[in-house]
């Protein structure tokens with residue numbers, strides 16, 4: 274799996290949450306977490322994009338806090354319009370990262386000598 278397909282699977286996860294087909298298992302069912310988290314959250318494309326570990330700077334903390342403070346159930350899923358709005362923001366942010374990775378990959382393929390290897394295929 275390269276970083277683009279990892280992030281595409283994250284887009285798919287949030288689409289299933291928005292559709293009400295799945296709850297959010299956080300680290301347990303987040304593809305980039307499963308690959309990069311390992312206690313230190315190193316090398317994740319989300320962390321690279323935000324400049325922060327543990328999904329800080331992404332829409333995830335707002336979703337997480339809304340779930341805990343407003344709903345407080347074991348399962349984090351779409352319960353109200355605000356849930357749907359926050360899950361959609363997270364899905365859109367994952368799409369933004371996919372698009373960014375694709376643009377970087379295309380630029381790298383066009384001018385391989387001009388850009389350092391930033392590990393997109395990693």
Ligand SMILES: [Zn+2]
Pocket residue numbers: 339343344351352353354355356357
């Ligand atoms: Zn809600």
